[in-house]
Amino acid sequence: MVFNSFNFLLFLPIVFALYWILAKSSSKSQNILLLVSSYFFYACWDYRFLFLLMFSTFLDYFTGIKMHEAASQKGKKFWFWLSIGINLGFLGIFKYYNFFISSFQELLEGFGFHANFWTISVILPVGISFYTFHGLSYVIDIYNDKIKPEKNIVDYSVFVSFFPLLVAGPIERATHLLPQIQRERHFDYTKAVDGLRQILWGLFMKVVVADNCATVVNHVFKDQESLNAGSLFVGAVFFAFQIYGDFSGYSNIALGTARLFGVELLRNFNYPYFSRDIAEFWRRWHISLSSWFKDYLYIPLGGSKGGMWMQVRNTIIIFVVSGFWHGANWTFIIWGALNALYILPLVVFKLNRNNTNIVAENSFLPSIKEVIQITITFILTTIAWVFFRAETVTEAWVYVVKMFNFKAYGFPQVDLKPFIYIFILLFVEWIQRKKKHGLELSNVRHTYIRWIIYLLVFILILFFGASSDSFIYFQF
Structure with a gap:
């Protein structure tokens, strides 16, 4: 079910x-x-x-x-x-x-x-x-x-x-x-209603964003040898949003459902694709797992108390173990190791706590510096996601090499319609980045405006949602 x-x-x-x-x-x-x-x-x-x-x-x-x-x-x-x-x-x-x-x-x-x-x-x-x-x-x-x-x-x-x-x-x-x-x-009527909003937003993330992206992603990863580099790049980006929409969508539905029963669950996602470095990304992605490994593995191993060498060692261990937790395949281990490689320079130079505030906290638009930081972080994360999605390490490596073969670029040979849904997702999340979820509309005073928004999201789900068998993280 x-x-x-x-x-x-x-x-x-x-x-x-x-x-x-x-x-x-x-x-x-x-x-x-x-x-x-x-x-x-x-x-x-x-x-x-x-x-x-x-x-x-x-x-x-x-x-x-x-x-x-x-x-x-x-x-x-x-x-x-x-x-x-x-x-x-x-x-x-x-x-x-x-x-x-x-x-x-x-x-x-x-x-x-x-x-x-x-x-x-x-x-x-x-x-x-x-x-x-x-x-x-x-x-x-x-x-x-x-x-x-x-x-x-x-x-x-x-x-x-x-x-x-x-x-x-x-x-x-x-x-x-x-x-x-x-x-x-x-x-609690207020909490229950907000739970329903969160369920609605989670369903949008799952069936509209994730499942529409999945159709393209499955095609690209299956036929990567016959597609050009532009198509592979689009496939990698779509998978980044497929897994986010799928897992964060599930988490939103779970948290919203629990609130219907008067129970507050731990928040699992906090708009991770607005992160300005990998350390911030991992404070915002699958938060309950990251904090679990921190409390029950990283700190018992000594955390950062034993000097830089111990901090580096323990960081590598928790990321590799985190990768292995996701599945019994070398692709997951490489994915974890890649993220460790990304974050180590921040750890070594003590920059891993630089971005703990909300991006563009006091303005509507991010600065040019923040845009560059977010873009670089997203690209690094997307490269790692290729290893997460691929069946073998060799397949992932060939995919990444071809994706960055600029001589092989051409107009993507795949359906680009999911970019519309991704844009809607990012637009809503950017506006709501200080809120717990995309449809937390406590700041919208007029009831009819809120209902128009709910209706639009429901229409998107009803008419543009794609069918799928299950959620990605059920396999873990």
Whole structure:
């Protein structure tokens, strides 16, 4: 069941109505409904993997309590590493086993040895990377005495499996989400209406921007050998907006949906393509994952306290691991390494915190310097996205080389209509860059103007939206 499907259009209002009817009873009843609804939502993908989700949830719930009750540090460590080991073990088997086996086999063949290792044929459980990281952060926080374990199994299960964030985030923290689940929630008309606006904007980003770009991107990456450099450049730009519209669109729908239920999720995107350097980009892109790696990997490794060498080393590690988190392919690792390469000069020369304010904060238009900075950052990011999208490293390298072969340039041989939707997206986001999402219209006083805007966005979705199977990040 995807957010842009007819099934979800039926599912959401039914759960919403029952949820607020139960508010007259108790928050416990609401949480039970959320849990049942979330499990139904997940089972619609493949009911067999629901048992894996439930096992992972119970594992972290149980080990969290055992860690807290442990009489010694040794016992605490035992339960901690048991949870970490099993969680990462499942993730490794389902997501990375075949990658490691095939890579090792290729390495042996490079030395002249031929071997056939056993591989597994299994479908990757949707959302496994996301709900595994939910559980890991919870267990790590208990181990570090930052939180106490949740004794209510229903409340904890809702934290892990809350359906708006279950399959593609944002990656929540127990310190942020669990207190909202535990307390009574009362219907807030203002927040609910703004949630609907955010859902509408997310749908525009997904079905109008991302899915129209996807049609061209699929054609370009499939037939890159027969297309000119101009077409490849357009394909790379379109993929940059496809993945942004797809993932940020999902996140907007998730946050808007959660607000309908009185829950505030972590913001996952903050207009990243207006970033003036790569460091700023990563503070604005997939924020929940970036902050997760910062808190649970970068800082435990020593962060920047051990001098420049340690800071450089740790920066490389988190970007490479972040790439590997996205998928079991060398293309993702190269993508992560490229972003590390981009950001290292900023780290070394202590420029990575230069752009922490909003671009053109006190003016409507950016300065020439800001335009140049944004353009360079976008080009570097787009080059890295080619490796993210390509099937192999070789394919990506050939694509990038041809894309910058200026002798092979010509007028693009692809449909350029998605540029219209990209322009609308960027225009709205630029105007709204100080707001949480594109349709946060609290500054528009006249009701009829707001409704005209909603109607225009709805018409774009209805008449210019393209069909798609799923969201990109469901594969991670």
